């Protein structure tokens with residue numbers, strides 16, 4: 001992508017209705033992005049179908065969910081789960097009796113990993129075995145799913161899979177230092193990418209976060225053809241990340257969390273949607289804002305660009321409701337601190353000379369630097385300490401709002417999606433939230449659909 005293409009309209013669903021089928025391709029965690037989309041699917045009366053990644057037994061073999069796990073997962077989802085394990089990635093796959101890639105990483109040490117080499121032919125074998133395992137299971141999943149879709153029903157496939165961090169001690173220590181380390185504990189993300197360990201991990205991110213979307217599109221081809229022949233429609237969505245435009249100095253401006261090591265996989269995901277779109281398939285990657293979830297909590301500082309959403313709510317005419325959100329966040333701060341203190345800290349960080357190179361969209365995903373890590377992680381730690389209770393954060397409150405808004409935006413847009421890659425920036429997220437919540441306040445100013453009221457800068 002040369003430039004971020006912003007979604008700048010609020011569309012309403014006019015395709016999906018009661019009895020249509022919503023397929024969640026990934027597991028559901030309480031505060032993940034998928035919860036927002038599922039709320040919309042439920043509201044439309046759709047049948048919800050889920051999958052599982054399965055669980056590992058004590059020998060690392062992949063197994064389906066047991067009866068108790070399955071019933072808990074189906075309750076959480078509010079639908080039926082096809083209980084055939086769809087764990088992606090090759091970190092725990094190997095030829096019979098041979099070491100897995102995770103085993104190979106286990107023999108590396110903190111002193112040796114930057115020089116340690118991997119046998120790439122062997123890794124390729126592990127990767128092929130994992131692909132065969134995943135696609136065999138996926139064929140079975142699609143056969144079951146086919147029987148669950150009645151004639152004439154529309155189908156919405158929502159991909160949420162992202163991950164691929166191998167459970168190898170040396171990598172977890174390195175990752176901890178890249179994403180959380182300051183001062184003497186800082187580690188260069190480029191050093192990871194230059195190592196064989198880093199190259200292996202990038203391949204695994206590709207498998208989990210990108211290539212699974214292509215498998216989903218390919219292996220549902222027969223379902224898609226049958227559904228379309230019956231006059232109904234099929235959509236595919238996936239969650240991307242490629243920075244977000246947030247309010248900086250009064251304008252919406254593109255910025256990013258650094259170092260987003262998974263960024264290469266996310267660009268590949270965009271490419272998969274573009275290829276599918278060119279072949280006439282309605283597949284869209286929605287690049288979403290930084291929020292805190294089970295998956296993103298590893299990245300210290302990812303919550304910093306989220307906090308200026310409060311400014312966007314005001315700028316987009318959120319009236320009393322925006323004021324209430326500001327107050328709700330203020331309540332979470334310890335005595336003596338105000339939201340203005342928090343916003344000032346973020347503004348100072350954004351304006352710092354050290355951050356300047358990182359506003360270059362075309363250079364994404366850039367490696368971290370000592371000064372940038374110190375500043376980002378330091379600001380994050382300082383803001384965390386301004387809270388009354390470390391378990392009730394401003395970023396939790398705002399993450400939930402973003403999940404709600406993105407669910408509505410993606411679901412609404414999916415009736416007539418306008419392209420394979422779209423950014424959900426803070427302006428449209430704020431406008432969506434204000435439009436929903438101000439409905440209950442008839443005196444507040446109304447928002448004209450189709451206007452952005454803002455200019456996106458990519459510097």
Ligand SMILES: NC(=O)c1ccc[n+]([C@@H]2O[C@H](COP(=O)([O-])OP(=O)(O)OC[C@H]3O[C@@H](n4cnc5c(N)ncnc54)[C@H](O)[C@@H]3O)[C@@H](O)[C@H]2O)c1
Pocket residue numbers: 025026027028029031032033034053086087088089159160161162163164208239240241287288289290291292293294295296302
């Ligand atoms: N959190 C953010 O700031 C953010 C921002 C933009 C986009 N996203 C994207 O949103 C999507 C959902 O993530 P989330 O942050 O809501 O977190 P989440 O933890 O709720 O979801 C992660 C998903 O990945 C699946 N997954 C993890 N490892 C897997 C594996 N090996 N094989 C198959 N599936 C696997 C999980 O089952 C789950 O469905 C992801 O694509 C993520 O990259 C997140």
